[in-house]
Structures are given as structure tokens and as C-alpha cells.
Amino acid sequence: MTLQSFMSAPNYNGSRVAAAAIRQLQDQLAACEAQLAHATSQNMVLQEECYRLSLVPAREEQETNNRFDHELREDMTQMSSNISEVKKALQDTVQQAAAAENKAQDLQTESQRLKEENRSLMLQLRRCVLTHGTVGSPSVLACPRQCFRLPTERTLLPRHSWRSEIASQGEEDNNEVACSGIQM
Known part of the structure; x- marks a missing residue:
């Protein structure tokens, strides 16, 4: 064999x-x-x-x-x-x-x-959304200040779907967490 x-x-x-x-x-x-x-x-x-x-x-x-x-x-x-x-x-x-x-x-x-990295990315994006809101087309979720943006292969769901997924992760964070400032 x-x-x-x-x-x-x-x-x-x-x-x-x-x-x-x-x-x-x-x-x-x-x-x-x-x-x-x-x-x-x-x-x-x-x-x-x-x-x-x-x-x-x-x-x-x-x-x-x-x-x-x-x-x-x-x-x-x-x-x-x-x-x-x-x-x-x-x-x-x-x-x-x-x-x-x-x-x-x-x-x-x-x-x-990769699971841990994905969770970290979602938490960082959630911080941006909670702090600055969202801009862009319905299929793209990004921080208005351009401090964080998902890679293109992960921006295929409508904004509300991303919001639901983001809200379901990292419940320990709160609205006052500052934006991470990470450039993607």
C-alpha cells in the first residue's frame, strides 16, 4: 500500500x-x-x-x-x-x-x-461597528473610518446578517470599546 x-x-x-x-x-x-x-x-x-x-x-x-x-x-x-x-x-x-x-x-x-483568528477578527469588527456604525454597499460591512475591513472572501452576506453574527459573538464586549485601528 x-x-x-x-x-x-x-x-x-x-x-x-x-x-x-x-x-x-x-x-x-x-x-x-x-x-x-x-x-x-x-x-x-x-x-x-x-x-x-x-x-x-x-x-x-x-x-x-x-x-x-x-x-x-x-x-x-x-x-x-x-x-x-x-x-x-x-x-x-x-x-x-x-x-x-x-x-x-x-x-x-x-x-x-484559524477558529481563534476568525473569532478575533469578528470581535474587532464588532468593536468598529459598535463605535462607528457601518458604511458601504449592503454586501460590504466596514468601519466608516476605514480602520477595519473584512477580507473580500468574507463580505458576501447582507449587512443585517453580519450584524446578527457579530452580535452573537463576544458578548463580553460593550459599546464603549474603542476601535482597534487595524488596517486590513
């Missing part, structure tokens, strides 16, 4: 996806180890066969032993390679899961920061 497919999994949940991938790789590792154990068992059988073949002429015995030994070495090499690949994939998946979890935490922190 690549990092891209891991991050694009539906209903993204880093821990759950990582756990499933780890279980799958652990199953593959167990299968490879079982194959290795089977190859070891076959080796014992072949050794017994070699002992039985000790009764045949020396040349035939040597040829048979060489063939069996070559096949067994190939099987053992393939099993070892498979186990190494599965272990590496398991390690990569664990690292990807940790990176995804860190990214999720970073996104949560950034989301909280």
Missing part, C-alpha cells in the same frame, strides 16, 4: 487504515514463515532420501544430491527474499501511519488556530 492510497482511503482514519495494513502484512509474513518451515521439513525428507540413495552408484548419487541441493537452495533463497520484502513493507506502513497521524494532528492544530 502506497502513501497516496493510504492517504486517499475513504472515510480517512489513519489509525484504522494503518492497523488493517499492518495486519495484512503480518499475515503475509506468517505465510512466508510457514513456507520456510515447510521447506526446512522438505530438506529433512531430502536428507533421508539422500541416505537411501547411498546404495546407488556414486555418480548417480552425486548427480541426485546436486540436483536436490540446488532446488532446495533456490527455495530457501526465495523464502528469505519474500520474508525480507514483507518485513520492509510492514516497516514502511508503520512509518506512513505515524506520518499520517502527525499530519492529522497538525491539521487539527491549524483548524483551531
Whole structure:
């Protein structure tokens, strides 16, 4: 499983996806180890066969032993390679899961920061409105003294809607709070 497919999994949940991938790789590792154990068992059988073949002429015995030994070495090499690949994939998946979890935490922190920044902007705008009133078109809310103005992407609601939203936030402020004087 690549990092891209891991991050694009539906209903993204880093821990759950990582756990499933780890279980799958652990199953593959167990299968490879079982194959290795089977190859070891076959080796014992072949050794017994070699002992039985000790009764045949020396040349035939040597040829048979060489063939069996070559096949067994190939099987053992393939099993070892498979186990190494599965272990590496398991390690990569664990690292990807940790990176995804860190990214999720970073996104949560950034989301909280943006919420706080938004609240601060709304409170500052409310101070301006309470102190100076509003001017501009119905879709734009700004301080008459131009000390505070919302960014353009946040000036899409009618004035009364902005007033309602502003009034619902920061009730601890009062009409006597001075304008912040922030230029946007």
C-alpha cells in the first residue's frame, strides 16, 4: 500500500487504515514463515532420501544430491527474499501511519488556530461597528473610518446578517470599546 492510497482511503482514519495494513502484512509474513518451515521439513525428507540413495552408484548419487541441493537452495533463497520484502513493507506502513497521524494532528492544530483568528477578527469588527456604525454597499460591512475591513472572501452576506453574527459573538464586549485601528 502506497502513501497516496493510504492517504486517499475513504472515510480517512489513519489509525484504522494503518492497523488493517499492518495486519495484512503480518499475515503475509506468517505465510512466508510457514513456507520456510515447510521447506526446512522438505530438506529433512531430502536428507533421508539422500541416505537411501547411498546404495546407488556414486555418480548417480552425486548427480541426485546436486540436483536436490540446488532446488532446495533456490527455495530457501526465495523464502528469505519474500520474508525480507514483507518485513520492509510492514516497516514502511508503520512509518506512513505515524506520518499520517502527525499530519492529522497538525491539521487539527491549524483548524483551531484559524477558529481563534476568525473569532478575533469578528470581535474587532464588532468593536468598529459598535463605535462607528457601518458604511458601504449592503454586501460590504466596514468601519466608516476605514480602520477595519473584512477580507473580500468574507463580505458576501447582507449587512443585517453580519450584524446578527457579530452580535452573537463576544458578548463580553460593550459599546464603549474603542476601535482597534487595524488596517486590513
